[in-house]
Amino acid sequence: MKTYRYEENPIVKPVDVKPYHPGFEVIGAFNAGVARNGDEVLLLLRVAERPFSGDPDIVKVPIVRPESGRLEVMDLRRDDPRYDFSDPRVVRDVTSGVGFAYLTSLSYIRIARSKDGRNFSVDDAPFLYPSDASESFGIEDPRVTQIGDVYYVYYSAVSPTGIGVTLVSTRDFRQVERHGMIFCPDNKDVVIFPERIGGKYYALHRPTMKSTGSPEIWVAESDNLLYWGNHRHLIGLRPGMWDGGRIGGGAVPIRTSEGWLELYHGATREHRYCMGAVLLDLEDPSKVLARSDVPVLEPEMQYEREGFFGDVVFSCGALADGDTVRMYYGVADSSMACAELSLREILAGLVRV
Amino acid sequence: MKTYRYEENPIVKPVDVKPYHPGFEVIGAFNAGVARNGDEVLLLLRVAERPFSGDPDIVKVPIVRPESGRLEVMDLRRDDPRYDFSDPRVVRDVTSGVGFAYLTSLSYIRIARSKDGRNFSVDDAPFLYPSDASESFGIEDPRVTQIGDVYYVYYSAVSPTGIGVTLVSTRDFRQVERHGMIFCPDNKDVVIFPERIGGKYYALHRPTMKSTGSPEIWVAESDNLLYWGNHRHLIGLRPGMWDGGRIGGGAVPIRTSEGWLELYHGATREHRYCMGAVLLDLEDPSKVLARSDVPVLEPEMQYEREGFFGDVVFSCGALADGDTVRMYYGVADSSMACAELSLREILAGLVRV
Numbered sequence: 001m002k003t004y005r006y007e008e009n010p011i012v013k014p015v016d017v018k019p020y021h022p023g024f025e026v027i028g029a030f031n032a033g034v035a036r037n038g039d040e041v042l043l044l045l046r047v048a049e050r051p052f053s054g055d056p057d058i059v060k061v062p063i064v065r066p067e068s069g070r071l072e073v074m075d076l077r078r079d080d081p082r083y084d085f086s087d088p089r090v091v092r093d094v095t096s097g098v099g100f101a102y103l104t105s106l107s108y109i110r111i112a113r114s115k116d117g118r119n120f121s122v123d124d125a126p127f128l129y130p131s132d133a134s135e136s137f138g139i140e141d142p143r144v145t146q147i148g149d150v151y152y153v154y155y156s157a158v159s160p161t162g163i164g165v166t167l168v169s170t171r172d173f174r175q176v177e178r179h180g181m182i183f184c185p186d187n188k189d190v191v192i193f194p195e196r197i198g199g200k201y202y203a204l205h206r207p208t209m210k211s212t213g214s215p216e217i218w219v220a221e222s223d224n225l226l227y228w229g230n231h232r233h234l235i236g237l238r239p240g241m242w243d244g245g246r247i248g249g250g251a252v253p254i255r256t257s258e259g260w261l262e263l264y265h266g267a268t269r270e271h272r273y274c275m276g277a278v279l280l281d282l283e284d285p286s287k288v289l290a291r292s293d294v295p296v297l298e299p300e301m302q303y304e305r306e307g308f309f310g311d312v313v314f315s316c317g318a319l320a321d322g323d324t325v326r327m328y329y330g331v332a333d334s335s336m337a338c339a340e341l342s343l344r345e346i347l348a349g350l351v352r353v
Numbered sequence: 354m355k356t357y358r359y360e361e362n363p364i365v366k367p368v369d370v371k372p373y374h375p376g377f378e379v380i381g382a383f384n385a386g387v388a389r390n391g392d393e394v395l396l397l398l399r400v401a402e403r404p405f406s407g408d409p410d411i412v413k414v415p416i417v418r419p420e421s422g423r424l425e426v427m428d429l430r431r432d433d434p435r436y437d438f439s440d441p442r443v444v445r446d447v448t449s450g451v452g453f454a455y456l457t458s459l460s461y462i463r464i465a466r467s468k469d470g471r472n473f474s475v476d477d478a479p480f481l482y483p484s485d486a487s488e489s490f491g492i493e494d495p496r497v498t499q500i501g502d503v504y505y506v507y508y509s510a511v512s513p514t515g516i517g518v519t520l521v522s523t524r525d526f527r528q529v530e531r532h533g534m535i536f537c538p539d540n541k542d543v544v545i546f547p548e549r550i551g552g553k554y555y556a557l558h559r560p561t562m563k564s565t566g567s568p569e570i571w572v573a574e575s576d577n578l579l580y581w582g583n584h585r586h587l588i589g590l591r592p593g594m595w596d597g598g599r600i601g602g603g604a605v606p607i608r609t610s611e612g613w614l615e616l617y618h619g620a621t622r623e624h625r626y627c628m629g630a631v632l633l634d635l636e637d638p639s640k641v642l643a644r645s646d647v648p649v650l651e652p653e654m655q656y657e658r659e660g661f662f663g664d665v666v667f668s669c670g671a672l673a674d675g676d677t678v679r680m681y682y683g684v685a686d687s688s689m690a691c692a693e694l695s696l697r698e699i700l701a702g703l704v705r706v
Contacts, residue, residue, distance in 0.1 A: 162566030180583035186562040213515030227580035230533035
């Protein structure tokens with residue numbers, strides 16, 4: 001596979017983003033949804049900001065209060081035996097048995113714009129900011145599906161009640177219409193197909209289970225994009241392979257003559273995140289035709305291997321133009337990079353199932 | 354609260370149900386959905402059957418093979434260090450980190466019929482039986498919502514890929530139309546309201562999260578009963594109270610002059626299951642008006658306290674007639690019982706929120 005990573009990579013870094021909150025630092029500008037709008041390429045960045053802590057004994061956690069919409073910062077003592085601070089991304093409450101109790105940063109969505117798809121400038125203000133109780137810990141990892149002249153933007157909404165996926169729509173990336181949570185917790189990594197198939201809309205989604213089952217990719221259908229059903233398990237983990245630990249949808253599916261090409265992420269049980277591909281039937285996307293035995297992109301460059309959470313390449317959007325797939329991807333939960341891949345080569349590398 | 358438990362309780366017991374599978378014993382006939390059909394009361398029983406094991410060193414686990422539709426029984430050695438057999442209901446794989454690996458019994462749905470609502474006879478054959486890969490570990494805990502002359506029956510579909518909720522419909526409890534999985538894993542305890550409200554259908558559901566959040570009650574809406582969205586968190590756990598460990602929808606909501614009355618189950622962290630109530634706004638069921646501080650029914654009788662999994666009362670359906678609420682409920686994951694409660698007293702006992 002010939003992979004052309006941009007020499008400019010990372011194309012957006014935390015230092016390129018002015019903090020929105022006084023007293024905060026930007027620690028991540030990553031996992032961006034991608035859209036073409038007029039003559040611009042837009043990256044809908046997940047920007048993560050963390051409160052400065054002057055005191056090494058204090059961990060500060062940000063929460064947007066649903067009542068006031070105001071950002072508050074809580075101080076947790078590092079020696080408090082109720083908490084486990086070993087994961088830099090989250091604070092676990094060891095007494096509760098639930099996954100995490102707080103996040104160490106607040107994420108929201110901010111737009112970076114470019115004429116050439118390589119040189120970006122970042123808007124000063126957020127495009128989407130936590131707006132209700134279901135988003136009080138932040139909003140993360142947006143994807144954008146354009147249908148006609150409407151852009152559907154959907155993202156992980158994180159709060160103490162769980163992580164679900166919420167949908168908004170816009171025509172101009174200024175005015176936004178809210179459509180509520182479309183996939184209830186525990187869910188992430190939704191990608192909505194860019195057209196109706198047999199009269200229905202389709203989406204891939206990634207539930208995470210506690211009772212039984214693994215973080216794998218499911219397919220659902222809809223007649224209005226707001227309400228979803230007919231959930232079916234699509235593809236599973238492959239123990240020992242690059243996607244043996246967890247998988248989830250990545251870029252919005254690309255229509256090709258051979259089928260719908262989905263660039264998805266897979267991680268090992270040791271949390272090494274790669275990008276691979278699965279090919280779905282054009283008429284029935286619940287039918288799997290072929291899949292990558294080896295990744296189409298894996299963390300190799302220093303900026304992919306080192307960062308806030310290293311050894312991660314994680315795409316939320318790609319632009320296809322002829323044989324060129326320009327895959328934008330988050331690196332190490334820190335920055336954005338881009339690589340150009342050959343559509344023909346990706347398809348040729350898939351193994352029929 | 355005056356509670357009239359039937360003298361006949363339990364009204365259906367495992368011994369009343371002939372095993373459907375040769376070489377199996379019926380260990381449960383419980384957690385039944387309830388419907389009125391003509392002059393009959395129907396209980397849609399969850400029947401659990403377990404393969405006999407002659408060998409105390411062997412635990413047998415049943416699986417319906419999705420390819421053939423045939424029931425197979427696997428033998429697991431009790432001394433196999435990969436497995437944890439401490440919970441009588443499930444087998445855990447200690448190496449995998451997922452919740453459970455197998456169930457020790459296979460559940461399916463069977464109808465019990467009665468003219469008086471107290472004396473039931475059980476059909477010989479299943480009404481609903483696992484039908485695809487998403488149901489290979491069984492189908493459980495049905496609820497029935499009647500809308501016009503169509504009965505919507507929905508139940509937990511259990512398989513290695515997770516536990517979701519699947520919908521079918523029938524007019525006569527013979528012919529069944531399948532509508533797929535309406536709530537993806539991890540979800541249970543769905544109750545669909547019996548009429549449109551402001552033009553939309555509503556349901557309560559109970560996602561279970563791994564990342565963060567607790568097993569609590571959510572509300573969703575739909576325009577066709579098949580596709581669901583606008584998920585919102587409705588009510589949460591109350592630590593230290595009867596519903597401090599987990600909660601979930603129980604009976605199909607009952608329309609009263611004061612609001613929608615939902616009889617829901619709550620358990621402590623020690624797994625003691627009681628029934629309580631929450632009152633929701635008639636025009637907007639996402640609005641909580643009042644809630645039980647104490648249960649409306651708790652496990653007190655011997656048949657509620659002792660059984661396959663003791664200290665459990667768990668209703669999946671009730672019939673309201675004037676002031677009388679005839680609440681059918683599973684006891685100790687073993688049998689069915691019924692109690693008559695006063696609607697007026699339930700409402701009077703609620704605490705405004």
